Amino acid sequence: MDLIIEPEALAARLEREDLLIVDLSAPQNYLDGHIPGAVHLPFQALMAGTPPAPGKLPSAERLTEVFRHIGLRPEHHVVACDDEGGGWAGRFLWTLEVIGHKNYSYLNGGMHAWRGAGLPLSTEPAEPTPSAIEVAIDPAPLMDAEQIQQHLKDPDFRVWDARSPQEYRGERVLAMKAGHIPGAINCEWTQLMDPQRDLRIRADAREFLARLGIDDSQKIVTHCQSHHRSGFTWLVGKSLGFDIRAYPGSWSEWGNLPDTPVEQ
Known part of the structure; x- marks a missing residue:
């Protein structure tokens, strides 16, 4: 899949076993309707949250917990979306780049575009099977x-x-x-x-x-x-x-x- 994927192209691939869709929308928006099978991830999990610079990366240990929780496996192609035009989805994909997971795409327009295309929605929260992935941080995608x-x-x-x-x-x-x-x-x-x-x-x-x-x-x-x-x-x-x-x-x-x- 291309880095930028359109809603219809993603809808045609929902049955792929190696697909992991991660939705970084607000919790209520996710519950109100999300892409079938999409896993919800609160954006706070992507940030260290420590003043005065809360946006810094969490530790490798913390990121390992996060990615195990959503069930990330090395063979996954990850598609990220959100409800705000791409900020949190982009931050998530950048984090994938930081941990060396290169197979990912952004749903162009996120949930606005998915809903606008009239594609199926689910209100059943996905329950991923936790993985055993080990995470290490590659500093190449960032600068200090x-x-x-x-x-x-x-x-x-x-x-x-x-x-x-x-x-x-x-x-x-x-x-x-x-x-x-x-x-x-x-x-x-x-x-x-x-x-x-x-x-x-x-x-x-x-x-x-x-x-x-x-x-x-x-x-x-x-x-x-x-x-x-x-x-x-x-x-x-x-x-x-x-x-x-x-x-x-x-x-x-x-x-x-x-x-x-x-x-x-």
Whole structure:
């Protein structure tokens, strides 16, 4: 399956034994109707939750518990979806990348698109069989604050800030320091969603980003406040073939560190 899969294509594959669908919707939305067989995973399981940077990765031990609980096995092809346009689904797929599980797809538009296509829904919670998977963390898909500072003057390095323009400009303050990482390009995550097509990734995403100064000639790192919104921007970059990583500490870390440079 392709990285980005459409609802009808997924519906035709629901009987595959090697398919694991993970739904990161709000609990009530999942109970109100989900893709038949989809396992629910609360988004909190993907984050360490430790102040001041709650978006950092949990430990390998904690991730092992999470992935065993949802029944992940090495042979699975995982499809992720959510009810908000791709933030949590993207964060989940990035986490799969971090643990070295490369077989995954994003349901384009998530549950908005599935419902919009009139496809079957279930209200029966899935009960996965726990697995015995062992998880190790590969640092390649992520960057930390020190690594970003080392690359800020590289001409082919770009920071993609997925926060709101108000946060980027320093008008909305959510840390000790306000503003953005020097040289960062602001493209709010929702700008990559098409509201006319059930929040699918916009068809002209490559051209839209190129006009802003983000393209496949660069090494890119993306962040937001806690690597939730940037879960989606990472996913979009990945789907376009970009050399893209994520900064899970995000602004909640950068904006609270004493020695990190800031622009407004």
